[in-house]
Amino acid sequence: MTHPVPTSDHENGPFRTGEEQYFWKALAELATMENASQGALAAFVGVSQGYVSKILAGKQTPKPALRRRFAAFFKLSYEEMVALGRDRVEAADYHQEELAGSRRCQVREPLYSAGTNGPDHAALRTMLRDIRAREAHQLYYTEVPLREATGSMGGGSTETGSRALSYLSFRTEWIRSKGNPENMTVIRAFGDSMDPTIIDGSVVLIDEGRRQFVRNKIYYLRYNGQMYIKRLVERDGQLAIVSDNDPNIYLVSDADDFEIIGRCIWAARELD
Numbered sequence: 244m245t246h247p248v249p250t251s252d253h254e255n256g257p258f259r260t261g262e263e264q265y266f267w268k269a270l271a272e273l274a275t276m277e278n279a280s281q282g283a284l285a286a287f288v289g290v291s292q293g294y295v296s297k298i299l300a301g302k303q304t305p306k307p308a309l310r311r312r313f314a315a316f317f318k319l320s321y322e323e324m325v326a327l328g329r330d331r332v333e334a335a336d337y338h339q340e341e342l343a344g345s346r347r348c349q350v351r352e353p354l355y356s357a358g359t360n361g362p363d364h365a366a367l368r369t370m371l372r373d374i375r376a377r378e379a380h381q382l383y384y385t386e387v388p389l390r391e392a393t394g395s396m397g398g399g400s401t402e403t404g405s406r407a408l409s410y411l412s413f414r415t416e417w418i419r420s421k422g423n424p425e426n427m428t429v430i431r432a433f434g435d436s437m438d439p440t441i442i443d444g445s446v447v448l449i450d451e452g453r454r455q456f457v458r459n460k461i462y463y464l465r466y467n468g469q470m471y472i473k474r475l476v477e478r479d480g481q482l483a484i485v486s487d488n489d490p491n492i493y494l495v496s497d498a499d500d501f502e503i504i505g506r507c508i509w510a511a512r513e514l515d
Contacts, residue, residue, distance in 0.1 A: 261329075262325055263304050264328070264332065265324075265325045265326075265327075265328030265329040265331075265332060266310055266313075266321070266324050266325050266328055267298070267301060267304070267328065268328035268331050268332050269324045269325070269327040269328035269331065270298070270299070270313055270324065270328075271299055271301070272328075272331060273317050273327075274299055277317065279316070279317075281295045281296055281299070283316075284313070284316060287312065287315075287316045288309055288312040288313055288316065289312070290309065307321075310324070319371075327371075383414065383415055383416075384412040384413065384414060384415055385412070385413055385414075385415045385418050385419070385424045386410040386411065386412050386413075387410065387411050387412075387413060387418070387424060387427050387428060387429050387448065388407035388408075388409075388410055388428055388429065389407065389408050389409045389410065389411055389428075389429040389430070389431075389446065390404065390405055390406065390407060390408065390428050390429065390430050391404035391405075391406045391407075391408050392404050392405065392428075392430045392470065393430055393431050393432070393433060393470065394430050394431070394432045394433075394447065394463050394470050394471060394472035395432075395433055395434050395469065395470060395471055395472070396432055396433065396434030396435065396436045396437040396438075396441060396443070396471070396472050396473070396486065397433070397434030397435065397436050398434070398469075399466070399468075399469025399470065399471055400433070400469060400470045400471070402470065403470060411429050411446065413448070421450065421508050421509075422450045422452055422453060422508075423452055426450055426451045426452030426453075426505075427448060427449060427450050427451065427452075427505075428448075428449050428451065428505075429446050429447065429448050429449070430446070430447055430449060430463065431444065431445070431446055431447070432444070432445045432446075432447045432472045432510065435488060436473075436486035436487070436488050436489040437461070437472060437473070437474075437486055437487045437488060438487065438488045439487070439488075440461070440487045440510075440514070441461070441472060441487075441507070441510045441514075442510075445510045445511060446510070446511070447463070447472060447507050447509070447510045448507070448508050448509035448510070449463045449504065449505040449506070449507055449508070450505050450506050450508050451504060451505035452505070453505060453506040453508075454503045454504070454505060454506070455503075456475055456482065456503065457475075457506075458475070458476060458477055459474060459475075459476055460474070460475060460506055460507075461473065461474050461475075461506070461507040461514055462474075462475055462503050462504070462505065462506050462507060463503075463504045463505050463506075463507055464484070464501070464502060464503050464504055465500065465501065465502045465504060466484060466493065466495070466499065466500070466501050467499055467500050467501075468500060470504075471484070472507060473485065473486060474486065474487060475503075478492065478494060481494050481495065481496075482494070482495040482501075483495065
């Protein structure tokens with residue numbers, strides 16, 4: 244038994260939040276596209292077929308736990324269902340504006356257009372394919388943000404921005420063997436004082452969860468108002484900042500503004 248997407252005013256009736264409406268939109272269209280029967284949905288999520296019918300008609304709003312079970316039926320996460328529904332609602336609104344001749348200025352146009360006679364199954368399938376492709380990618384790769392901050396391997400940098408400029412993908416198995424990826428960021432390093440270990444212009448993976456001092460390791464650090472990528476060693480019982488290609492040594496005193504931001508663990512190659 245298939246179920247047409249509801250077209251009545253129920254769409255704006257029982258929903259208390261936009262998120263609930265987005266979820267319902269995705270659920271209704273997926274049920275139609277996948278030719279899912281009410282009985283199969285009811286058996287999977289553990290409710291009566293009558294209740295599923297009311298949900299699909301837009302007359303009932305399922306609780307959060309039930310929404311997640313509905314999403315699992317379609318092999319999607321709850322968050323993916325909401326994102327899918329949001330895009331479909333925005334696409335439908337956009338299309339209606341065009342038909343009415345009252346198109347407003349858009350920051351971005353919807354990635355997928357809605358058909359005039361119910362759900363556009365080709366667009367919906369494309370969205371699902373994209374979602375599942377991302378899931379497959381995320382299974383094997385983990386994305387780490389490339390921050391706008393920079394680290395100097397010479398005279399110091401004052402760029403400490405946390406905004407993500409883009410994302411770099413690392414093999415999940417490898418990066419998890421090094422630590423928690425949620426604590427990791429990537430920054431660009433400039434200067435030649437750490438050459439040949441880290442060359443000028445390298446992108447460097449930083450584990451901000453590893454801030455403890457370990458002798459002879461390389462760190463991203465703040466020293467007297469400047470950001471550096473340097474090696475930390477011990478000299479006569481005192482912490483010292485050194486370079487691999489520069490004889491200068493900076494002894495860290497209690498009066499200095501000094502902080503280890505994180506340990507450098509990769510710069511186009513793994514660092515020992």
